[in-house]
Amino acid sequence: MSTAAPLTVRDLTVAYGDRPALWDVDLEIAPGRLTAIIGPNGAGKSTLLKAALELIPRVAGTVAFFGRPFTEVRSEIAYVPQRAAVDWDFPTNVLDVALMGTYPRLSWFRRPGPEARQRATDALARVGLSELKDRPIGALSGGQQQRVFLARALAQDAQLYLMDEPFAGVDQPTERTIVEVLRELRREGKSVIAVHHDLQTAPDYFDDAVLLNVQVFAHGPAAEVLAEDQVRHAYAARPVRLSFGQAH
Amino acid sequence: MWDYTLVSIALGSVALGLASGVMGSLAVLRRQALLGDTLAHATLPGMVIAFAATGQRTYPVLAVGAALAACLAALLVAWLRSRTRLDSGTILGTILSLWFGAGVWGLAYVGRWPTANKAGLDKFLFGQAAALTMEQSVVMMALSAIILAVVTLFSKELKVFIFDPVFAATIGLTERRMGVLFTLLLVLAILIGIPTVGVVLTSAMLVAPCLAARPFAHSLRALIALAGAIGLVCGLLGTWISASVPNLPTGPAIVLLLGVAVAIAQFRPRRPSGPAMQSSDEPATAAQPAGGKP
Numbered sequence: 001m002s003t004a005a006p007l008t009v010r011d012l013t014v015a016y017g018d019r020p021a022l023w024d025v026d027l028e029i030a031p032g033r034l035t036a037i038i039g040p041n042g043a044g045k046s047t048l049l050k051a052a053l054e055l056i057p058r059v060a061g062t063v064a065f066f067g068r069p070f071t072e073v074r075s076e077i078a079y080v081p082q083r084a085a086v087d088w089d090f091p092t093n094v095l096d097v098a099l100m101g102t103y104p105r106l107s108w109f110r111r112p113g114p115e116a117r118q119r120a121t122d123a124l125a126r127v128g129l130s131e132l133k134d135r136p137i138g139a140l141s142g143g144q145q146q147r148v149f150l151a152r153a154l155a156q157d158a159q160l161y162l163m164d165e166p167f168a169g170v171d172q173p174t175e176r177t178i179v180e181v182l183r184e185l186r187r188e189g190k191s192v193i194a195v196h197h198d199l200q201t202a203p204d205y206f207d208d209a210v211l212l213n214v215q216v217f218a219h220g221p222a223a224e225v226l227a228e229d230q231v232r233h234a235y236a237a238r239p240v241r242l243s244f245g246q247a248h
Numbered sequence: 249m250w251d252y253t254l255v256s257i258a259l260g261s262v263a264l265g266l267a268s269g270v271m272g273s274l275a276v277l278r279r280q281a282l283l284g285d286t287l288a289h290a291t292l293p294g295m296v297i298a299f300a301a302t303g304q305r306t307y308p309v310l311a312v313g314a315a316l317a318a319c320l321a322a323l324l325v326a327w328l329r330s331r332t333r334l335d336s337g338t339i340l341g342t343i344l345s346l347w348f349g350a351g352v353w354g355l356a357y358v359g360r361w362p363t364a365n366k367a368g369l370d371k372f373l374f375g376q377a378a379a380l381t382m383e384q385s386v387v388m389m390a391l392s393a394i395i396l397a398v399v400t401l402f403s404k405e406l407k408v409f410i411f412d413p414v415f416a417a418t419i420g421l422t423e424r425r426m427g428v429l430f431t432l433l434l435v436l437a438i439l440i441g442i443p444t445v446g447v448v449l450t451s452a453m454l455v456a457p458c459l460a461a462r463p464f465a466h467s468l469r470a471l472i473a474l475a476g477a478i479g480l481v482c483g484l485l486g487t488w489i490s491a492s493v494p495n496l497p498t499g500p501a502i503v504l505l506l507g508v509a510v511a512i513a514q515f516r517p518r519r520p521s522g523p524a525m526q527s528s529d530e531p532a533t534a535a536q537p538a539g540g541k542p
Contacts, residue, residue, distance in 0.1 A: 055417055087277070090410075108402075
């Protein structure tokens with residue numbers, strides 16, 4: 001499974017109303033690597049992940065995970081949404097959220113057993129939250145919230161991890177923990193694709209980078225892709241209007 | 249003094265309290281309390297049509313009509329949400345008033361019919377637990393049991409779907425599957441509320457027990473259990489008060505009691521475990537706006 005490209009995107013176009021968020025995107029992500037998706041605000045970075053996961057409709061294009069449709073390989077893919085997307089006042093605790101990562105491997109009606117609890121507990125240990133496992137999630141800091149989400153994804157034990165802004169608004173210890181977890185995943189032969197907004201840290205944290213602004217501007221080793229003129233070109237690009245066709 | 253009427257009423261109140269405590273908690277956590285209100289109002293024309301078509305006003309017959317009208321309203325809400333850019337509140341408000349308006353007009357229309365049977369439909373507006381028959385109570389208990397069984401069976405699926413619908417969709421618990429299940433359960437809970445608290449106040453029955461229980465509950469299970477218990481106690485007490493005070497309908501009595509429970513609960517500090525732990529980073533609420541950017 002690790003030899004096939006974890007994510008292949010062909011001619012993907014996604015629109016909000018008449019404004020394309022993604023235009024004719026072609027991508028083949030290399031296996032076993034940490035890939036950053038980088039681009040300015042409104043570049044369609046989160047949209048790319050969401051469209052690939054069939055969370056929002058596509059206008060055109062195909063997406064394959066490990067050469068197969070998403071619905072066939074669901075359990076091999078773990079998604080870490082932006083943490084602002086949920087209500088953290090929900091009455092539950094840290095361990096419970098991590099346990100949600102074990103649900104995909106449980107059949108309907110089955111409750112998580114000792115094996116699942118062990119997997120969730122291990123995942124919490126990897127992100128340094130063992131001591132907070134009984135804490136209500138409403139009492140967590142932003143960085144801790146992000147780590148709970150990461151633990152939930154680790155508990156899924158997937159082959160590909162898709163993360164939406166995992167470093168957004170987190171504290172230093174959390175940032176270090178996430179970087180460490182990413183490197184562990186790479187050592188285990190897993191692939192990671194993360195939306196990232198920090199050009200400075202991207203070459204340190206990631207092997208590859210995709211420079212995206214509605215279209216793909218560059219894709220390759222992070223240090224090369226993030227060379228200054230490439231980035232300036234991508235960030236200066238105007239969004240495309242469907243009615244006017246492509247315009248840079 | 250276990251007379252027959254009293255047992256009926258008590259059974260009905262137990263069913264009502266449990267069902268609305270459970271489903272109301274889920275609806276509030278899913279931020280769909282207003283959907284509950286809309287669907288409750290939407291049952292009225294269904295009951296009128298069921299009565300007009302069959303000439304009967306037994307609870308099972310009316311409940312079928314009520315359920316169909318509520319489901320139709322829910323489908324229309326879902327369709328408008330996906331096809332228009334109207335915000336959710338506008339859509340719900342519109343459907344609520346349209347369906348309810350049609351129901352009130354229907355009530356007036358069948359009220360002019362020369363049948364002896366016509367009286368009694370309007371008691372479903374504000375509820376009348378004192379008139380609860382054993383047949384109604386048994387149906388209410390059965391519906392309540394269905395809700396409890398399904399919520400227990402699908403507890404982990406419902407939990408993850410309500411907490412994080414986006415993540416849930418990626419593991420196969422899509423809006424289409426889980427949203428339909430959730431809405432059907434909500435309609436069942438509303439059907440249970442109609443005979444006792446009535447169409448207009450059913451939403452209070454859904455929202456209030458959860459609000460009263462929330463400050464004391466740190467897990468979903470505890471919240472649901474406590475909300476169910478609060479609904480049950482207020483249901484029984486309200487029914488008793490309404491039976492002893494002349495001209496006080498049951499619905500308002502129960503709802504006012506629930507209001508008192510909610511008010512009292514707010515005096516309890518929200519998190520006894522201490523304030524939110526903000527270590528070195530910014531407060532959690534300062535995160536990026538939800539929903540991501542286009």
